[in-house]
Amino acid sequence: MIVFRRCGSVLFLLLYLVLLHGCASMLARTEPxxxxxxxxxxxxxxxxxxxxxxxxxxxxxxxxxxxxxxxxxxxxxxxxxxxxxxxxxxxxxxxxxxxxxxxxxxxxxxxxxxxxxxxxxxxxxxxxxxxxxxxxxxxxxxxxxxxxxxxxxxxxxxx
Structure with missing residues (x-):
């Protein structure tokens, strides 16, 4: 049970970082x-x-x-x-x-x-x-x- 929680936390963190990177790269390529x-x-x-x-x-x-x-x-x-x-x-x-x-x-x-x-x-x-x-x-x-x-x-x- 503890292993599933840790895997879930790690997956959630990875998903969050991927989404954050996507938003940051979109903003970085936008010229004002x-x-x-x-x-x-x-x-x-x-x-x-x-x-x-x-x-x-x-x-x-x-x-x-x-x-x-x-x-x-x-x-x-x-x-x-x-x-x-x-x-x-x-x-x-x-x-x-x-x-x-x-x-x-x-x-x-x-x-x-x-x-x-x-x-x-x-x-x-x-x-x-x-x-x-x-x-x-x-x-x-x-x-x-x-x-x-x-x-x-x-x-x-x-x-």
């Missing part, structure tokens, strides 16, 4: 998606908060589709926090393809006023942005991080 800010449009402006529609281009460098179940990100402008956004809308990104995600974000009036004041005569087009966050994928326990940056003048207004 590339996420870029491609549009920003003011939706609503109140005294204390503004709502923007942000368009993100999600690119998949993998040879299999990615099923995005959520996004969590932040936009910094000229090195300071501008807006935060989250989305739980599912998004399928084909293998070696891309998809667009539209997400509403919020920022404060003071944040916007500081950015515009600091832009001065150079204008909004000269302002630099940094986008960083995490993408939660179906079938993955750990979200994958992303980061990109660029110039606000290069953005196409969201229509």
């Amino acid at each position: 998606p590339r996420v870029h800010l491609v549009g920003l449009q003011l939706q609503q402006m109140d005294l204390f908060e503004q709502r923007y529609l942000v368009r993100l281009r999600v690119q998949n460098p993998n040879d299999f589709p990615l099923r995005v179940r959520g996004l969590d990100f932040r936009v910094d402008i000229d090195g300071e926090r501008f807006a935060d956004g989250v989305s739980n809308r599912p998004l399928e990104v084909p293998a070696f393809g891309e998809a667009l995600a539209e997400v509403e974000v919020s920022s404060s009036l003071w944040s916007l006023a500081r950015r515009l004041r600091d832009a001065g005569e150079a204008g909004v087009g000269a302002m630099e942005y940094r986008l960083h966050g995490r993408v939660a994928l179906t079938g993955y326990a750990v979200p994958l991080g992303f980061e990109s940056s660029g110039n606000l003048g290069a953005l196409v207004p969201v229509r």
